[in-house]
Amino acid sequence: MIGENSAMPDHAVNPPNSPALLLERDVNLKSYNSFGLPALAERLVRIREEADVRRVVDHPELGRAPKFVLGGGSNIVLTRDVQAVVLKMEIPGVRLLETREDAWIVEAGAGVRWHDLVSWTIEQGYPGLENLALIPGTVGAAPVQNIGAYGIELKDRFESLDAVDLVTGRTALLPAAVCRFGYRDSVFKQDGEAVFGGLAGKSVITRVRFRLPRPWQPQLDYLDLQRKMAETGITAPDARQIFDWVCEIRRAKLPDPARIxxxxxxxxxxxxxxxxxxxxxxxxxxxxxxxxxxxxxxxxxxxxxxxxxxxxxxxxxxxxxxxxxxxxxxxxxxxxxxxxxxxxxxxxxxxxxxxxxxxxxxxxx
The missing domain is CATH 3.90.78.10 (UDP-N-acetylenolpyruvoylglucosamine reductase, C-terminal domain)
Structure with a gap:
């Protein structure tokens, strides 16, 4: 039986004089996946900075074990307990990295909630992600799935990302060409030969950078947005209006994972x-x-x-x-x-x- 409070922090497995990893054992993942499905993680490590990934890789026990990367848990169906070491991505931080003549470059940590990032960009006056509002999950998971909605995919706003190889511990900066984005697909889901890491599941994303074009152009081709324009009489919505419309549409169609x-x-x-x-x-x-x-x-x-x-x-x-x-x-x-x-x-x-x-x-x- 999996107990709701079965997680037991355990730092004893860390080698002497090494920075402590936040390791927990026998963790019920029911609250860590949006489906609310029960499953037991034998070991879970909270990744709060990139160096934590390298500490896992270098660890004499954890380094050799299979790894399972967990973001917001919004894109998984757990059918069994997880024997692999679960890397719970919690790297924080959102910032404007650069203002170019043709774009704003925004960077976010892999553990940031995706909708929080979208909200922040709108509030700060950096439009471009508004069509992707209310998509569940985290920033680090977004490139893996190449998330998309209402005429925009992540690849349309992608600049680059940082990823750590789970075998060597090396960090690499990956541009769009290496990520091999497709419809709900990327190099992080693909098996076989790949440019970085070799196989799906062999690397973990730690930070992502987005290119938000200047000047901003609204994407209004989707039927649901066309209907909103007709209903409201607003024919030239700004990014905030599109953000609000997308939130309304998604809430009307899709159940809130916090409730269902x-x-x-x-x-x-x-x-x-x-x-x-x-x-x-x-x-x-x-x-x-x-x-x-x-x-x-x-x-x-x-x-x-x-x-x-x-x-x-x-x-x-x-x-x-x-x-x-x-x-x-x-x-x-x-x-x-x-x-x-x-x-x-x-x-x-x-x-x-x-x-x-x-x-x-x-x-x-």
């Missing part, structure tokens, strides 16, 4: 060829789709799931959110296995009707 456990959008929007899209439209004319610049078409995964009748359906304590079929929720005491069972049933249903395989956004651990 969830990981946000559970499935990626599938991308198909124009021919595939025409074939689906021929059978289901109402399908929500978005033509892409490269000629492909992005389909709304939530629409596909809703069309298969999944809204409100449950498996144990896991359920499909009744107001947004793209979101799976914890109705109380859900286990990770129940979330995975529900997700797989949805995948099979969508594939059976549309011939499209949905891919989960969260990491299933």
């Amino acid at each position: 456990g969830n990981a946000g959008s559970f499935f990626k929007n599938p991308v198909v060829s124009e021919e595939q899209c025409r074939d689906i439209i021929g059978r289901d004319p109402g399908i929500v789709h978005y033509p892409m610049p490269d000629g492909t078409v992005k389909l709304a995964a939530g629409w596909l799931i809703d069309a298969c009748g999944w809204k409100g359906k449950t498996v144990g304590g896991a359920a499909v959110y009744e107001r947004q079929a793209l979101v799976l929720v914890n109705r109380g005491e859900a286990r990770g296995a129940e979330v995975v069972t529900l997700a797989r049933a949805i995948q099979e249903s969508v594939y059976g009707r549309f011939g499209i395989r949905l891919e989960p956004e969260p990491v299933l651990l």
Whole structure:
């Protein structure tokens, strides 16, 4: 049985005369993941500065053990206890690093809450991240997933990041080209040969820098924002107005993880060829789709799931959110296995009707 207060700080494992690592044993991760799923971490180290990562790497016991990097826990589904050493990223700090003629360069620590960063930039008069408001998670996790919403992806505002190799302890500054950003993807999720670190899970992001263009240009192409302009009569919103609209839209559609456990959008929007899209439209004319610049078409995964009748359906304590079929929720005491069972049933249903395989956004651990 995992106790709610089972975390036990333990500094005895640190080598003599070395700076103390904040190590805890037998930590219940239920409060550290937005789904609220129970799992036990045998060892958890709080990373509050970059040097802590190197201390872990150099540690005679921890250095050789597998590592699992944990930010805000908003993009994971825990199905079992974690034997790897959990690196809980808590590096703080947000600052304006540089003002250029064409951009503001803002830097943030990996442990900063993403929405706090977005709010800070708006308050300080550095617009550009407003479309990404209210996305859960931390700054350090944002490049891993290449988060995106309402017409903007992180890669559109990315300058560089610092990452520490979990094998060598070396720090490197990575520009966008090395990060290999794709749709909800980056080099930090990819297996096989890579420019930095070799494999996914072999490095940890400690600081991220953002390039916020000057002069600022609003991104208003998304239908939900177009509707807000029509409803309010505001045809030239500033960044603060867009920030407020995005918050309103997200709160209306998505459950607050503090009240209902969830990981946000559970499935990626599938991308198909124009021919595939025409074939689906021929059978289901109402399908929500978005033509892409490269000629492909992005389909709304939530629409596909809703069309298969999944809204409100449950498996144990896991359920499909009744107001947004793209979101799976914890109705109380859900286990990770129940979330995975529900997700797989949805995948099979969508594939059976549309011939499209949905891919989960969260990491299933």
